[in-house]
Amino acid sequence: MKTISSQSKPKSSKTKFWAGGAIILVALIALIYNGLQMGGAYYLTMDELAAKERSMVGQGVRLNAVVDKESVNYDTRAIALNFDLVDPNSGARRSVSYHQPMPDLFMKSDSVIVEGTVLADGSLDAHNIIVKCPSKYEEKQDNGEEIPEDHANDAVMVQ
Structure with missing residues (x-):
């Protein structure tokens, strides 16, 4: 009488190679897709958005403006x-709603970059706020002068 083994043949190394490659490819595609979604927002001024x-x-937008503290x-x-x-140039205003904790330096900041979605009423539903650090936190050179803005890394990202 012949017995049938319940064990299957071990997978060949070629099959394992292709399975591993497929997993890596799927992960890479997911990372690229996520990066494109996050980076796909238009960077606009207040006037450009109004137009x-x-x-x-x-649509997703990035908007740089001053916060009306009041x-x-x-x-x-x-x-x-x-x-x-x-x-500050045109006086145009736009309402923003953000459903995350308030960034630490939000009330002390000079300006912010808001990333979010434009709603039908013209307001923004923000999902990210980048706060510009107040000038009192800007670095000083050895001679005591402030480092020019184009050389200072003065943004803090809050998600």
């Missing part, structure tokens, strides 16, 4: 930060 507002609804409303229980951005 393109209707076509930008639902408009800041932070609800610690709901972890909701609402504020207005103001363009």
